[in-house]
Amino acid sequence: MWLLLVLSLWLAVPVVAQQRPNTKKQPAKTTKARPTTAPKAKPRPKTSPTTRPAARPKSKAQLERERLSNLRQIQRTSQELNQTQEKKKASLGQLNVIKEKLTVKKEVIQGISTQLQGIESNVNQTATQVLKTQQTLRELKTEYARLLYTASKTADGFNKLMFLFASDSFNQFALRLRYVRQYTEERQRQAARIMGAQTRLHQQLTGLTQQQRRKSSLLNTQLNENRNLLSLKTKEDQMVQQLSQQEQGLRQELEERRRAVVRLDNLIAERVRGTYWYHSHTMLQEQSGVYGAIVIEPRQERLTYDKDLVLVLSDWTNQKPQNVLRFLKRGTEWYNIRKGTATPLNRVVARGAFGAQLNFWKQRMEGFDIADIYYDAFLVNGQPVQRYPEFRPGERVRLRIVNGSASTQFWMTFGGEAPLLVAADGQDVVPVKHNKTFIAVAETYDFLVTVPASGQLELRAMAQDGSGTTSAYLGTGPELAAPVLPRPDKIGLMQQMAQMKMRMGAPALKFRPSHVDAQQMKANWGMQMDMQGKHGKMGDHKMGDMNMGGDKPMADMDRSGGGQQMDGMKKNDQPAKPKSDMAGANKMSGMKMPADTAHASHQLLMKGMKTDAAKPMAGMDMGGQKKAGSMGGMDMFAEYNYDYLRAPQKTAYADTVPVREILLNLTGNMQRYIWSMNGVPLSSADKIPIRSNQITRITYNNLTMMHHPMHLHGHFFRVVNENGEYSPLKHTVNVPPMNQVTIEVLGTEPGDWFLHCHILYHMMGGMARIASYDTPRDPRLKGFPLSNLLHETNRYYTWGRLDVASHMSSLNLTSSDLRNQFNLSVEYGWNRNMETEATYERYLYDYLRVFGGVNIENTRRRAVPVPNEPGPGKMMTESSATAVAGLRFLTPYLFSLDARLDNKLRPRLSLGREIMIFPRLAAFGYYEYQADFGWVTKLENNRSFTKEVVWSTGLEYLLSRNFSLVGSYDNRFGGGGGLSARF
Numbered sequence: 001m002w003l004l005l006v007l008s009l010w011l012a013v014p015v016v017a018q019q020r021p022n023t024k025k026q027p028a029k030t031t032k033a034r035p036t037t038a039p040k041a042k043p044r045p046k047t048s049p050t051t052r053p054a055a056r057p058k059s060k061a062q063l064e065r066e067r068l069s070n071l072r073q074i075q076r077t078s079q080e081l082n083q084t085q086e087k088k089k090a091s092l093g094q095l096n097v098i099k100e101k102l103t104v105k106k107e108v109i110q111g112i113s114t115q116l117q118g119i120e121s122n123v124n125q126t127a128t129q130v131l132k133t134q135q136t137l138r139e140l141k142t143e144y145a146r147l148l149y150t151a152s153k154t155a156d157g158f159n160k161l162m163f164l165f166a167s168d169s170f171n172q173f174a175l176r177l178r179y180v181r182q183y184t185e186e187r188q189r190q191a192a193r194i195m196g197a198q199t200r201l202h203q204q205l206t207g208l209t210q211q212q213r214r215k216s217s218l219l220n221t222q223l224n225e226n227r228n229l230l231s232l233k234t235k236e237d238q239m240v241q242q243l244s245q246q247e248q249g250l251r252q253e254l255e256e257r258r259r260a261v262v263r264l265d266n267l268i269a270e271r272v273r274g275t276y277w278y279h280s281h282t283m284l285q286e287q288s289g290v291y292g293a294i295v296i297e298p299r300q301e302r303l304t305y306d307k308d309l310v311l312v313l314s315d316w317t318n319q320k321p322q323n324v325l326r327f328l329k330r331g332t333e334w335y336n337i338r339k340g341t342a343t344p345l346n347r348v349v350a351r352g353a354f355g356a357q358l359n360f361w362k363q364r365m366e367g368f369d370i371a372d373i374y375y376d377a378f379l380v381n382g383q384p385v386q387r388y389p390e391f392r393p394g395e396r397v398r399l400r401i402v403n404g405s406a407s408t409q410f411w412m413t414f415g416g417e418a419p420l421l422v423a424a425d426g427q428d429v430v431p432v433k434h435n436k437t438f439i440a441v442a443e444t445y446d447f448l449v450t451v452p453a454s455g456q457l458e459l460r461a462m463a464q465d466g467s468g469t470t471s472a473y474l475g476t477g478p479e480l481a482a483p484v485l486p487r488p489d490k491i492g493l494m495q496q497m498a499q500m501k502m503r504m505g506a507p508a509l510k511f512r513p514s515h516v517d518a519q520q521m522k523a524n525w526g527m528q529m530d531m532q533g534k535h536g537k538m539g540d541h542k543m544g545d546m547n548m549g550g551d552k553p554m555a556d557m558d559r560s561g562g563g564q565q566m567d568g569m570k571k572n573d574q575p576a577k578p579k580s581d582m583a584g585a586n587k588m589s590g591m592k593m594p595a596d597t598a599h600a601s602h603q604l605l606m607k608g609m610k611t612d613a614a615k616p617m618a619g620m621d622m623g624g625q626k627k628a629g630s631m632g633g634m635d636m637f638a639e640y641n642y643d644y645l646r647a648p649q650k651t652a653y654a655d656t657v658p659v660r661e662i663l664l665n666l667t668g669n670m671q672r673y674i675w676s677m678n679g680v681p682l683s684s685a686d687k688i689p690i691r692s693n694q695i696t697r698i699t700y701n702n703l704t705m706m707h708h709p710m711h712l713h714g715h716f717f718r719v720v721n722e723n724g725e726y727s728p729l730k731h732t733v734n735v736p737p738m739n740q741v742t743i744e745v746l747g748t749e750p751g752d753w754f755l756h757c758h759i760l761y762h763m764m765g766g767m768a769r770i771a772s773y774d775t776p777r778d779p780r781l782k783g784f785p786l787s788n789l790l791h792e793t794n795r796y797y798t799w800g801r802l803d804v805a806s807h808m809s810s811l812n813l814t815s816s817d818l819r820n821q822f823n824l825s826v827e828y829g830w831n832r833n834m835e836t837e838a839t840y841e842r843y844l845y846d847y848l849r850v851f852g853g854v855n856i857e858n859t860r861r862r863a864v865p866v867p868n869e870p871g872p873g874k875m876m877t878e879s880s881a882t883a884v885a886g887l888r889f890l891t892p893y894l895f896s897l898d899a900r901l902d903n904k905l906r907p908r909l910s911l912g913r914e915i916m917i918f919p920r921l922a923a924f925g926y927y928e929y930q931a932d933f934g935w936v937t938k939l940e941n942n943r944s945f946t947k948e949v950v951w952s953t954g955l956e957y958l959l960s961r962n963f964s965l966v967g968s969y970d971n972r973f974g975g976g977g978g979l980s981a982r983f
Helices: 002-011 060-154 158-166 170-271 321-330 334-339 345-350 354-362 490-499 518-524 632-636 760-764 786-792
Strands: 274-279 291-296 307-316 377-380 385-388 396-403 410-414 420-424 427-433 437-439 444-450 456-463 469-474 526-533 536-542 659-669 674-677 695-702 708-712 717-719 732-735 740-746 752-757 768-772 797-805 808-816 820-829 834-845 848-862 875-890 896-902 907-918 921-932 946-958 963-970 974-982
Touching: 060 170, 274 396, 274 444, 291 307, 291 396, 307 456, 307 469, 321 334, 321 760, 321 797, 345 354, 345 490, 345 907, 354 490, 377 456, 377 469, 410 444, 518 659, 695 708, 695 732, 708 740, 732 740, 752 760, 797 963, 820 848, 834 875
Parallel strands: 307 396, 385 469, 659 695
Antiparallel strands: 274 291, 307 377, 396 444, 410 437, 410 456, 420 427, 420 444, 456 469, 526 536, 659 674, 695 740, 708 732, 708 752, 717 740, 752 768, 797 808, 797 974, 808 820, 820 834, 834 848, 848 875, 875 896, 896 907, 907 921, 921 946, 946 963, 963 974
16 A cells, blocks of 8 residues: 555656736726917017107107117017027928927837737737647646556555466556556656746746837837827927918018108108218317218208308317316416407506406406417318319309317308308208308308309308408309408406496305205306386396296296296297398397397397497498397397297197206306306216106306307207297207306107217316216116216316526426315525425315415524634524415405414415416516414524514516516515426
8 A cells, every 4th residue: 555655656746737827918008198289479569650649740859769769670670580580490490300200200109019919929829839738738637647546446455456466467567557657757758848838938928928018118108209299290380380470470560660761761851951060079089170060961952052062160279189178277368368369457457447357356257258279270171261163153052061169169251142041050940141140169050152143252250259260262253251350359348247237256166066056056146137127126137037938838847946937938820030130139228339249148138227338339230130239238148149040840849748947057167177067067966857758948047258059969959039939949059158048858869968068178177967868878888887978077187387587496286186186386495495385185166175285394594603613603404394284265356365274383374366467478476474373382582473474576478388487576585587387
């Protein structure tokens, strides 16, 4: 039994249960992506040039601004269109790339799908083989189990087993047993082979399954990428469509803008035309000739003439402009002496004008002044005399006259019949015959003249102070001379000014520049008078307070330093032809005076003041020109007005436009050559605010004895005159001495603009402002800060004087800007005594300054003789250095006062004055008193008080701009003479 059991165990084959792998393909989970599209771009609104409803046609400046805006928009639209086209091109390129990628993706997906189909077929075949192998193995196991069962039934006991061994059939049984063993071994080997095949099939099936999963994952990835590409393609298609629409819109806008520019060009061509000029605004380059004329021709000329000729008037100096300004800063009379316009004391006394001279001195003024600088030549188109023989008799010529001078204003006269004035500052005016015409710096005037049948027509331009002329001749033959104007009578003008109640010398440098009360300054300074009229007394009215030319109510006024609203503002409804020549001048009764020296504002109409009427008129009647009459000395201002200029169309603004008023008092100091507005130079001034779509009414109130042509960049403004609603448009307006002019500026040109006196040296002296719309500054100007411009008007200028005489020599050096000044003075006497002083001064305002410094005195004296030594004592040099501080003040009557205290508490007072008594000859004097009370240093001989008096007097004869002969007496060094050099 145990043997059978062992045999059964030996023959036993372990059965391994095999599970069929699940080869069913599970569907991969897919996330349905929400279709995404690019947000639709808002269609670009179509813009068309629109204009703000206005009460009157747009100005040329507005049209030009709109034109430039359209051109800039065209440029931006073109750039945007190019960018859109580039974007569209890029999108189309990207779309083509996407399409190529989609094609590749489709091929890849198709290949992967084919591979998956092959893998699935292999998997199915392998699975079938596995099933067959498992079935064969099961059959083999079943057969083997049956064999074992048969064997166990045959040998059912030990006896039967023993019988078998003892039986004759044992050999048969052994054979059978061997056969069974062989069969069993064969079946075992067959089972092992089947198990190996099954293992290999399982491994192959596992590999195929993993490969199937990878291919399925790759297929899903490719399908996702394909869906993304399709979505991107949809987006790109939409983008291309949007860009095409945007491109179409931009093309339409571009075409509209171009049509608008063409319309504006045509409109501007109708309105913007005329005579203009350009020049440098860098330091003093304009004086050196950096300027030229600009003529804008109309597309259709309204006037009838045969030819035109540009004439640029200018002044020329052989000096460097920087030296001219430096010479003006030091304050001398040489330029007036050189021009022959000086008024020395002998001439003043001979004319009986000493009282008037005292009046001027009292107000710290040397005398009546018209022009500051001596010029070597006055030019027309670069030559003192120009001839144009090409113009034929009978030809009508348009003369385009530009005053491109740095500081000279001219009186123009014409030979032959009076010319027809047709334009001013490039703007058309109602044509008027006007011969004698004042042209301020930067102004332009157009005249129509007819070349005479025989002879040359002369245009003559005389410098305002009569110091020179320049002429241009048109035609051929004998000269048809222009009338010659007499020189202004400066002493006579001074006498008449002295007869008026006025206060001159308004400060050009206020003590507190940040605290400006323009109205108070106007009330305190300038021309004042008690006027008695038919309506009763009008006491202490400022000249020019009565604005007779205002033509619109001052609605929504912002009274920030402006004038006041006046009743009776004149309005004219029809553009009547202005009166010939100066018929629009103010009527005045009383004393007459030279018409060519007048200094009038166009805003005066006063009566009842009569003074000396005995003086004959030194001017001339220029073909119907009415002589100034009525207010005594006031007629000296009668010709400087713009009443003869009348605009062809109404220029008045709508009553609904708000008005803001600004008062600018024009102030100056001739001693230091500082010019300002409201007593504040440019370097210390705030900006003048101009608001868009609002009228800024600026009143220029001239508190100086000089003319000031005021120019505002970037704008045409109304010069309010007696023509009311037809007041002319200009870019420069002349403001006569002690008078006022009102202009109106409509805010249509955003940005920062320069407003300044166009006399170059006045502008560089500080008479300028920045008019600002308070708009952001152009970033391109980052490297050019505004401080550079301000610095140009507040630079240091240095000068000196060296006196070398037989009894003493002296050296004086000065370096000064507007408020700071450094001084060095050295005196050396024949006795070898020397005094040196270095001080710093700070100007509190025009006439008062504080100072501090050091004074060093080197004194030689003989010592007391030593006992028992023959002869006098030895010469010894003593040096003493003291700190000094005090005040310096220019008093009325032009005395220079110095009050100081040194560190030894010694007070000192000094007074000095210089007066020109004859042409080129000046007298000067100096007195100094110093007291010592012994408060710090004990006095000799126990005295309680000592004093020191120094005085000197002398004469100086000016040889040239830089040299003088000097003779003087000094109580310390005695008398002597020598040479003085200025540098």
